[in-house]
Amino acid sequence: xxxxxxxxxxxxxxxxxxxxxxxxxxxxxxxxxxxxxxxxxxxxxxxxxxxxxxxxxxxxxxxxxxxxxxxxxxxxxxxxxxxxxxxxxxxxxxxxxxxxxxxxxxxxxxxxxxxxxxxxxxxxxxxxxxxxxxxxxxxxxxxxxxxxxxxxxxxxxxxxxxxxxxxxxxxxxxxxxxxxxxxxxxxxxxxxxxxxxxxxxxxxxxxxxxxxxxxxxxxxxxxxxxxxxxxxxxxxxxxxxx
Amino acid sequence: xxxxxxxxxxxxxxxxxxxxxxxxxxxxxxxxxxxxxxxxxxxxxxxxxxxxxxxxxxxxxxxxxxxxxxxxxxxxxxxxxxxxxxxxxxxxxxxxxxxxxxxxxxxxxxxxxxxxxxxxxxxxxxxxxxxxxxxxxxxxxxxxxxxxxxxxxxxxxxxxxxxxxxxxxxxxxxxxxxxxxxxxxxxxxxxxxxxxxxxxxxxxxxxxxxxxxxxxxxxxxxxxxxxxxxxxxxxxxxxxxxxxxxxxxxxxxxxxxxxxxxx
Numbered sequence: 001x002x003x004x005x006x007x008x009x010x011x012x013x014x015x016x017x018x019x020x021x022x023x024x025x026x027x028x029x030x031x032x033x034x035x036x037x038x039x040x041x042x043x044x045x046x047x048x049x050x051x052x053x054x055x056x057x058x059x060x061x062x063x064x065x066x067x068x069x070x071x072x073x074x075x076x077x078x079x080x081x082x083x084x085x086x087x088x089x090x091x092x093x094x095x096x097x098x099x100x101x102x103x104x105x106x107x108x109x110x111x112x113x114x115x116x117x118x119x120x121x122x123x124x125x126x127x128x129x130x131x132x133x134x135x136x137x138x139x140x141x142x143x144x145x146x147x148x149x150x151x152x153x154x155x156x157x158x159x160x161x162x163x164x165x166x167x168x169x170x171x172x173x174x175x176x177x178x179x180x181x182x183x184x185x186x187x188x189x190x191x192x193x194x195x196x197x198x199x200x201x202x203x204x205x206x207x208x209x210x211x212x213x214x215x216x217x218x219x220x221x222x223x224x225x226x227x228x229x230x231x232x233x234x235x236x237x238x239x240x241x242x
Numbered sequence: 243x244x245x246x247x248x249x250x251x252x253x254x255x256x257x258x259x260x261x262x263x264x265x266x267x268x269x270x271x272x273x274x275x276x277x278x279x280x281x282x283x284x285x286x287x288x289x290x291x292x293x294x295x296x297x298x299x300x301x302x303x304x305x306x307x308x309x310x311x312x313x314x315x316x317x318x319x320x321x322x323x324x325x326x327x328x329x330x331x332x333x334x335x336x337x338x339x340x341x342x343x344x345x346x347x348x349x350x351x352x353x354x355x356x357x358x359x360x361x362x363x364x365x366x367x368x369x370x371x372x373x374x375x376x377x378x379x380x381x382x383x384x385x386x387x388x389x390x391x392x393x394x395x396x397x398x399x400x401x402x403x404x405x406x407x408x409x410x411x412x413x414x415x416x417x418x419x420x421x422x423x424x425x426x427x428x429x430x431x432x433x434x435x436x437x438x439x440x441x442x443x444x445x446x447x448x449x450x451x452x453x454x455x456x457x458x459x460x461x462x463x464x465x466x467x468x469x470x471x472x473x474x475x476x477x478x479x480x481x482x483x484x485x486x487x488x489x490x491x492x493x494x495x496x497x498x499x500x501x502x503x504x505x
Binding site: 002208221 | 261262263267268290291419421424427444446447451467468470471473474475477478481
């Protein structure tokens, strides 16, 4: 069993043809990924209102997806409406916040307001992090009671800050996806944080799962930790019955 | 599970917890017969491996890589001649690649002549590490001299900008990111000597796009061992839509042809 906690459905603006659900499923099959928690690319890079509704329709078509409802911190009224309208389906299990595409840094007041809203709904949030921003996310966690967050990309090249962030609060998880694959990155993180904070995320279908899967493979984890990374921690975080 | 106990009441035995299993496995990784992107030596400005040659060779062996085009960071960052002599002295799986310093085009002229006389088949450019921009005269000049000497050019740098001074050369772009794949494809249509490493072509359809648009002969496995995870491009290749012949070509056949190395 493998659960991908960082996936997308929909087209990207690069020279790639990855927008169809069938592509997601084929890419998951390449790597034995059973379940993916996905956000709509339309919601992430353009319009949350239409993107989240498109995501909701797709979630009705396959049981191999669970959904992230995308929140744009610039549009909190839309977020409240989307949460009220779309959560009752039971198919959305978390919130996605992309700090770059929304022009809303983790430490900005509007993103902190968005995270407080997410915490009020008791949903985990996958937040894009890069460089030092996992530390900002950890601070938000410390300041907002009950907030549970995944540091997307575990800071990318800033993974050392992600380690510091994960060790400073008890509600911050890490997932490794990154198109650049520094040798030993995931092994170093796995050795430095509580194994209950490690998740598996790929950024598919923007990035092929080879990048994250290979990083985990290279870390040569013991079976207990590997199983935690693969699905147990995700099942606990998202309260999945698997 | 409930079982009867001898001479007593039935007792309930908890179901055994299944043994944890590591689901992250890959038994289908292809052998790599020539990796075009391997370094020895260290960077002074970043953490990471020492790049000790013995350790690098051991890493290659541990990752199923039996041949590697290896360049020296000593040559790229400090002293061209002694660094290139260092890789020339390495045996085993190493095909030495001469590093050039684009900050010193006059020295690069001399080094190209020396490398060609010593039988090197390729040179490597490090524009990012050396703080060189694609419109610096050095880049165009060094590329021309290397091409005149019959040397293949392996280069770092953003393909969207370094294509211009390298027109007409036989080049392997080592840093082609899948974000920039469309730019590589459209320029490579006009440049039959342009090839790309697979290292950062890790989107779901990048390898397949290059193969369809340009032919599988333009793709060369590159790992950047010991700085990047060699298993990632190997895994991506293993799970690609290329047939077995295509996988073997990318995993070394194309590089051997380009660099004139016997199978």
